[in-house]
Amino acid sequence: MIQLKGIAAASGISIGPVYKIGSEEFVVVRQAIKWEDIPAQIQLFEEALIKTRREIIELQKRISSDMGQEEAQIFDAHLLVLEDRMLIEEVISRLKKEQLNVAYVFSEVLKKYIGVFLKIEDEYLKERTADINDVGRRILRNLLGKERKGLEDIKEKAIIVAHDLSPSDTAAMHTKNVAAFVTDIGGKTSHTAIMAKSLEIPAVVGLETITAKVNPGDILIVDGIMGIVIIDPDEETLRIYHQKLEKLKGIAERFLSVKDLPAVTTDGRVVMISANIEFPDEVSSVKLHGSEGIGLYRTEFFYMNRKDSPSEEEHYQAYKYVAQAMEPHSVVIRTLDIGGDKFLSQFKIPYEMQPFLGWRAIRFCLARPDIFKLQLRAILRASVHGNLKLMYPMISGIDELRQANHLLDEAKKELKKKGLAFNDQIRVGVMIEVPSAAMTADILAKETDFFSIGTNDLIQYSLAVDRANEKVAYLYEPAHPAILRLVKNIIDAAHSAKIKVAMCGEMAGDPSLALILLGLGLDEFSMPPQIIPELKYIIRAVGFKAAQEFANEAMKLSTGVQVEEFAQNKLAEILK
Numbered sequence: 001m002i003q004l005k006g007i008a009a010a011s012g013i014s015i016g017p018v019y020k021i022g023s024e025e026f027v028v029v030r031q032a033i034k035w036e037d038i039p040a041q042i043q044l045f046e047e048a049l050i051k052t053r054r055e056i057i058e059l060q061k062r063i064s065s066d067m068g069q070e071e072a073q074i075f076d077a078h079l080l081v082l083e084d085r086m087l088i089e090e091v092i093s094r095l096k097k098e099q100l101n102v103a104y105v106f107s108e109v110l111k112k113y114i115g116v117f118l119k120i121e122d123e124y125l126k127e128r129t130a131d132i133n134d135v136g137r138r139i140l141r142n143l144l145g146k147e148r149k150g151l152e153d154i155k156e157k158a159i160i161v162a163h164d165l166s167p168s169d170t171a172a173m174h175t176k177n178v179a180a181f182v183t184d185i186g187g188k189t190s191h192t193a194i195m196a197k198s199l200e201i202p203a204v205v206g207l208e209t210i211t212a213k214v215n216p217g218d219i220l221i222v223d224g225i226m227g228i229v230i231i232d233p234d235e236e237t238l239r240i241y242h243q244k245l246e247k248l249k250g251i252a253e254r255f256l257s258v259k260d261l262p263a264v265t266t267d268g269r270v271v272m273i274s275a276n277i278e279f280p281d282e283v284s285s286v287k288l289h290g291s292e293g294i295g296l297y298r299t300e301f302f303y304m305n306r307k308d309s310p311s312e313e314e315h316y317q318a319y320k321y322v323a324q325a326m327e328p329h330s331v332v333i334r335t336l337d338i339g340g341d342k343f344l345s346q347f348k349i350p351y352e353m354q355p356f357l358g359w360r361a362i363r364f365c366l367a368r369p370d371i372f373k374l375q376l377r378a379i380l381r382a383s384v385h386g387n388l389k390l391m392y393p394m395i396s397g398i399d400e401l402r403q404a405n406h407l408l409d410e411a412k413k414e415l416k417k418k419g420l421a422f423n424d425q426i427r428v429g430v431m432i433e434v435p436s437a438a439m440t441a442d443i444l445a446k447e448t449d450f451f452s453i454g455t456n457d458l459i460q461y462s463l464a465v466d467r468a469n470e471k472v473a474y475l476y477e478p479a480h481p482a483i484l485r486l487v488k489n490i491i492d493a494a495h496s497a498k499i500k501v502a503m504c505g506e507m508a509g510d511p512s513l514a515l516i517l518l519g520l521g522l523d524e525f526s527m528p529p530q531i532i533p534e535l536k537y538i539i540r541a542v543g544f545k546a547a548q549e550f551a552n553e554a555m556k557l558s559t560g561v562q563v564e565e566f567a568q569n570k571l572a573e574i575l576k
């Protein structure tokens with residue numbers, strides 16, 4: 001039995017046999033051709049391009065109707081590769097010069113292109129390598145007259161294991177016999193991860209070596225909740241996971257039955273359960289899962305996968321759409337949080353030794369008021385269309401908050417000057433995700449409308465554990481007493497100043513810790529939409545007084561493991 005930790009790309013648990021997709025290797029023979037065969041070879045190339053184009057458009061249409069436009073747009077990049085004059089001309093000129101068969105020439109040119117792209121230190125262009133590779137293989141397949149062997153052949157429910165999956169592979173999984181998928185590479189923001197969420201099948205990516213460790217038919221457990229994959233599980237593990245699966249199935253129905261009810265404890269304390277989103281079109285899923293608003297709209301994804309920056313109008317349209325779609329519920333838009341592990345090539349942020357401690361989020365925005373104010377103006381303009389709030393990420397102290405608010409005032413003045421409408425009373429919050437902010441929450445609380453605790457970062461900074469480094473992942477403990485004390489300090493400071501506290505880090509969606517957070521007085525829990533029904537269920541099953549007592553007991557424990565165990569036992573009791 002081997003356990004691998006990767007990145008949880010889509011929630012859920014699956015157990016099943018491995019179906020391995022090798023990276024499709026074509027044997028391309030190098031053949032000399034005669035001068036008079038050149039036109040026929042060029043024609044073959046053109047026909048392959050046309051056929052590939054047709055395939056992609058067809059796929060795009062299917063995805064658009066099955067999954068939505070956002071997903072279908074991924075293929076626009078593929079169509080662009082097909083129109084790349086440089087690539088096409090290089091193939092034709094080398095074909096003429098070297099007098100070799102077109103399939104061979106094309107595969108050589110493709111290799112060269114991919115090699116060049118892989119060397120570039122630029123996230124945007126690196127991501128494009130996958131697109132070029134994907135389209136290139138399609139063209140090559142058509143040049144060689146081969147049919148794609150792949151997902152269509154899966155006869156029984158299986159778990160796909162691949163080094164990487166192209167967006168078209170992932171899209172093809174739709175309605176196929178795919179129980180889950182896992183890959184060596186890929187991050188939370190890869191196209192594949194985005195697709196996985198829409199498909200609602202469990203997925204774990206970024207496992208590094210999984211393809212080398214499994215054989216077809218091996219049994220795998222994919223835990224898309226924890227980002228864990230277990231190869232060849234022993235009987236005890238299988239039993240535990242079958243139990244979890246059964247429980248998940250059984251209680252999913254119980255959870256769903258309360259999804260549209262308020263999150264109110266048995267003794268009447270009401271908390272708010274809201275959702276985290278990255279894209280406007282997630283609103284439908286948010287509503288479907290019974291969310292009472294959007295507690296975190298991460299806007300940096302808006303800047304990704306493009307060479308330019310979104311215009312004020314584009315920002316405005318997106319925020320307006322979300323505001324209107326969620327009305328009367330509130331939507332908290334977080335201003336740009338780049339840096340750390342989220343790079344945007346268009347801003348040319350220099351390489352840093354410690355990007356998480358570097359020029360990120362509000363630090364970047366304060367240094368680039370042009371970019372920051374453009375976004376602020378768009379949020380302000382959209383604020384007349386619904387219940388919008390905004391919040392700043394990575395605030396480390398009161399000075400940064402004041403500077404950000406100063407730029408917000410400037411943005412308001414600019415709009416007034418242009419005669420554009422906005423909500424002057426828009427609520428402005430601070431994300432508490434830096435220990436210095438947590439410790440000075442009382443000072444910050446006096447000058448802000450609400451807090452939202454970003455535990456993903458707060459934990460990494462407080463425990464000195466890189467949130468993305470699998471080697472120290474065992475130290476990344478949300479239940480660590482240090483974290484509980486910080487959270488309590490933040491909530492107490494906020495309540496003394498009569499402002500509300502939300503939590504939008506992953507910890508807010510951890511069912512086992514819900515009771516402690518409730519007991520500490522958290523007002524709002526914001527999480528990925530799929531978890532909402534479960535959280536509501538838990539909160540509705542307990543009393544606030546009991547939760548307070550439980551939190552008090554938890555605060556007396558000395559280690560994260562003890563707290564976690566204590567909380568798990570309690571949760572098991574509730575879900576019995």
Ligand code: PEP
Pocket residue numbers: 296298337433453454455456457458504505506
């Ligand atoms: C957090 O840090 O908890 C958070 C919600 O922000 P992000 O995960 O986008 O850094």
Ligand code: MG
Pocket residue numbers: 393433454456457
């Ligand atoms: Mg954060």
